[in-house]
Amino acid sequence: MARETSPRGGSSSGAGRIAQGVFAYGLIARMWVRSTLAYRASFVMMTVGNFAACALDFVAIMLMFSQIDALGGFSLPEVAFLYGTSGVALGLADLLLGSMDRLGRRVRDGTLDVLLLRPAPVFAQVAADRFALRRLGRITQALLVLGWSVSRLDVEWTVGRVLMVPLMVLCGTAIFGSVFTTGAAFQFWAQDAAEVQNSFTYGGNALLQYPPTVFAKDLVRGVTFLVPLAFVNWLPALRLLGREDPLGLPGWADFLGPEVAVLMCAGAALAWRRGLRAYRSTGS
Amino acid sequence: MWCVAVAAGSFRRYATYRVATVAGVFTNTVFGFIVAYAYLALWAERPHLGGYDRAQALTFVWIAQALLAASALMSGGGLDELQERIRTGDVAVDLYRPADLQLWWLAADLGRAALQLIGRGVVPLTVGALVFPLALPGDAATWGWFLLSVLLGVVVSFALRYLVALASFWLLDGSGLSLISGLACMFFSGMVLPLRVFPGGFGEVAQLLPWAAILQVPADVLVGARGGDGLVRGLVFQAAWGAALLALGRLAQSAATRKVVVQGG
Numbered sequence: 001m002a003r004e005t006s007p008r009g010g011s012s013s014g015a016g017r018i019a020q021g022v023f024a025y026g027l028i029a030r031m032w033v034r035s036t037l038a039y040r041a042s043f044v045m046m047t048v049g050n051f052a053a054c055a056l057d058f059v060a061i062m063l064m065f066s067q068i069d070a071l072g073g074f075s076l077p078e079v080a081f082l083y084g085t086s087g088v089a090l091g092l093a094d095l096l097l098g099s100m101d102r103l104g105r106r107v108r109d110g111t112l113d114v115l116l117l118r119p120a121p122v123f124a125q126v127a128a129d130r131f132a133l134r135r136l137g138r139i140t141q142a143l144l145v146l147g148w149s150v151s152r153l154d155v156e157w158t159v160g161r162v163l164m165v166p167l168m169v170l171c172g173t174a175i176f177g178s179v180f181t182t183g184a185a186f187q188f189w190a191q192d193a194a195e196v197q198n199s200f201t202y203g204g205n206a207l208l209q210y211p212p213t214v215f216a217k218d219l220v221r222g223v224t225f226l227v228p229l230a231f232v233n234w235l236p237a238l239r240l241l242g243r244e245d246p247l248g249l250p251g252w253a254d255f256l257g258p259e260v261a262v263l264m265c266a267g268a269a270l271a272w273r274r275g276l277r278a279y280r281s282t283g284s
Numbered sequence: 285m286w287c288v289a290v291a292a293g294s295f296r297r298y299a300t301y302r303v304a305t306v307a308g309v310f311t312n313t314v315f316g317f318i319v320a321y322a323y324l325a326l327w328a329e330r331p332h333l334g335g336y337d338r339a340q341a342l343t344f345v346w347i348a349q350a351l352l353a354a355s356a357l358m359s360g361g362g363l364d365e366l367q368e369r370i371r372t373g374d375v376a377v378d379l380y381r382p383a384d385l386q387l388w389w390l391a392a393d394l395g396r397a398a399l400q401l402i403g404r405g406v407v408p409l410t411v412g413a414l415v416f417p418l419a420l421p422g423d424a425a426t427w428g429w430f431l432l433s434v435l436l437g438v439v440v441s442f443a444l445r446y447l448v449a450l451a452s453f454w455l456l457d458g459s460g461l462s463l464i465s466g467l468a469c470m471f472f473s474g475m476v477l478p479l480r481v482f483p484g485g486f487g488e489v490a491q492l493l494p495w496a497a498i499l500q501v502p503a504d505v506l507v508g509a510r511g512g513d514g515l516v517r518g519l520v521f522q523a524a525w526g527a528a529l530l531a532l533g534r535l536a537q538s539a540a541t542r543k544v545v546v547q548g549g
Contacts, residue, residue, distance in 0.1 A: 042457060049463040056467060060476040066483050068329040071322075192303035199314035207318045214325040219317065 017121065024120035028128035036133050043134060050137030054091075057209070058083060058145055072213035077152035078241055079211060084146025085165070085233040086208035089172025090201060091139035097177050099130045100184035101198075104191035110282040123272060126184065153241070161240055171257035172232035176201060178261075178268035179227070185268070185275035204229045212238070212246050220246055231260040286383055287391040294362070294395030298403070305403045308353060312408040316349040320416055334480030334487075339419035340507040344478050346412030347503045350405035351434065354397045355441050355498050357475045359466040362396050363389065363445040367462065370452040379541060386533055390442055397438045419507045426506065429515060433502040436522035440497040443529030444469070450533065453540040473499040480509075494529060497522040 036043050061083065065076045074082075103126055106112040115125045146165075155161065183197025190196075204223070212220050212234050224230040224247060238245050239254040320342055327338045336344065351357060366389055369375045378385055412418060421427060448465045452458035470476060472495035479490045479500045490496065501518045504510045510518050 042459065045460040046463065049460070049467065052467055053463075053470075056471050056476055059471075063477055063482060064326055067333055067481065068326065071329065072325045190303055190307075192301060193307040195304065195307040195311045199311045203311065203314045203318060206315065210318075210322050210325075215318075215321045219321070 021121040021124040025124040025128045028125060029131040032128070032131035033133050046134040047137045050134045051141045052137075054087065054138045054141040057206075058141070061209070072211040074211040074213070074243075077149045077154075079209070080145050080149035081153060081241070082211060082233055082237055083209040084142050084149055085168055085172065085237060086205050087142025088139060088146060088169050089232050090176050090205040091135060091142050092169070092173040093176035093180055094138060094201070095132070095135040096173075097127050097180040097184075098135060099128070099132060100126055100180050101187075101194045102129060103184045104187035104194050107188060107279070108191045108282070112279065113281050122276060123181075155240060155242075164236060164240055168233055168236045168257060171261040174261035175229065175232050175264050176204070178264035179204070179229075181268035182271045185271040188275035188279050200227060200229070204232075208233050217246065224249070228260050228264065231257045287387060290383075290388055290391040291395035291398070294392040295399045298396050298399040305400075308404050309407045312349040312352055312404060313411050316346050316408050316412055317415075319348075320345045320412065334478055335509060336478065336480060336507070337419070339417050340509060341478070342412070342416045343418040343420060343507045344474075344503045346409050346416075346418060347506060348475055348499055349412070350409040351401070351437070351499060351502065352475075353404040354401040355434070355437050355473075356397075356445065356469075357441075357473055357499060358470050359462065361441070361445055362393060363442075363449045364462070366446075367449040367452045367458050370449065371457070385541075386446060386530070386537055389446060390439070390530075393442045393445075394435075394438065401434065421506065421508060426508065429519070430502060430506040433505045433519060433522060436519065436526055437498045437502050439526040440494055440522060440529060441469070443526060443533055444494060446533045447529065447536060450536045450540055469495050469498065472496065474503070475499060478503070494525040497525045 058080075061079060062076070064071060065079075069075070071079060103112070106115070106126070106129075112122075115122050118125065150165070179197065179200045183194075183200065186196070187194060204227070207215070207223065208229060212230070220230065220234075224235075235245060235249070235254045236257055239251075245254070323341045323345055324338070327333055327336070327341045331338065333341070348357070353360060366375070369378065375385075378388070381388070413420060421430075444465065448458065448461055451461050455461060472479070472490055472493050474480075474496070479487060479496055481487070482490050491500065501510075501522055505515060505518060
């Protein structure tokens with residue numbers, strides 16, 4: 001499998017190893033995209049379906065707002081802003097790493113062994129496995145909602161505030177990506193527990209699309225300090241919308257997104273390594 | 285009778301996925317909490333929205349989570365397997381068996397639903413009842429009617445999924461249709477929002493569609509939103525859709541087995 005063009009840093013150089021991983025990821029993802037596009041009608045249908053499944057969530061919110069003017073004190077454009085930022089972040093993480101929840105199946109049927117033999121980082125191979133381009137449906141839908149909300153929000157858009165939106169989405173992607181990775185690492189021990197990580201990824205997304213004022217304080221504390229999903233959009237968005245944070249955290253906490261994202265990625269990397277080291281083949 | 289054996293086998297088969305069941309219970313509970321708080325905020329703005337009070341709305345949330353797996357509200361259920369067997373041609377073997385195809389899969393689906401109702405329904409509903417003030421009935425009769433209503437709901441859910449699976453005889457790749465029917469079920473069963481909250485005429489139409497029989501009616505029966513006459517009408521509504529869809533499935537089945545050449549070799 002090793003190509004002449006493959007950047008071979010060896011295990012001694014971290015940067016080379018990352019470059020090799022990205023290269024392998026691109027190679028595998030491109031292969032899956034080609035294979036997906038071979039059945040074009042199927043691909044279009046699945047992408048539209050992915051779009052529609054996410055859109056139904058937002059239809060539910062719109063139906064709620066057909067009965068009320070504000071949910072937890074937030075207007076429809078404000079809820080849409082929360083929905084859009086969290087949705088794009090999860091969508092990107094899902095596109096890049098969402099296939100990792102299949103790891104348990106690979107551990108169970110022993111096909112993970114094949115990946116260990118190939119001269120490419122296992123993480124890149126698992127992450128790119130069955131790369132699903134149809135997940136662009138979720139990203140598109142969330143981007144549309146985000147665009148609409150930004151056009152409706154009563155916010156004075158300074159340069160700093162404009163830049164905050166893409167930064168939020170990027171940090172959110174990294175945070176959700178860490179959750180996907182940690183969940184996959186957990187499957188080295190519990191192969192059938194793929195659904196647990198859905199609670200934190202898709203469940204986290206369902207949580208973040210509502211304003212934090214809706215939830216009990218303890219739940220908000222949990223997703224701030226325990227599984228810091230609040231940094232995906234709640235804290236920066238509250239700052240942007242000029243809202244009070246229900247926990248009364250100091251103002252600088254709203255800008256901690258990048259730091260939290262880096263910490264979560266480091267934690268996820270550690271969990272992944274431990275998981276991979278602990279792997280015992282089924283031997284069949 | 286062989287039907288009972290098939291159902292029992294299916295029950296035991298799903299009982300072996302213990303870790304997956306625990307993981308599913310965890311996820312159902314987490315989602316239950318999130319939706320419950322969202323509904324609390326909604327009902328705080330508009331008490332008695334859709335004729336539910338706050339406790340009834342919260343109960344709806346936890347029933348939806350409890351029935352999610354059993355009634356296959358968001359895809360799932362075991363009929364993907366039939367679809368795959370039709371696609372690969374393995375269904376030819378099933379058709380040789382001295383057992384009716386529809387009855388066989390219905391029995392298997394009821395066995396699966398029974399296990400998932402116990403395995404994935406009881407814990408989330410209990411957690412919900414411990415944390416939130418739910419409107420759960422105190423008398424055994426209402427629980428009995430609720431279980432009957434759930435059973436009828438599972439039959440309607442099965443009948444719809446069976447039709448989708450049989451469509452593979454003609455479509456070969458049924459994944460698109462499965463997707464659309466899954467979305468329809470999620471939306472029109474009341475999973476994303478109780479049908480009673482849907483505005484005006486749209487809500488009334490939604491309550492007449494077969495998907496309403498899967499979640500909305502059982503939930504209404506349990507929270508006591510259908511007193512006296514309404515209870516009977518709800519059950520008849522479910523039974524009528526169940527019978528009609530099963531009959532349609534039977535028609536499709538006879539058409540499929542007569543006209544379609546099975547692939548494979």
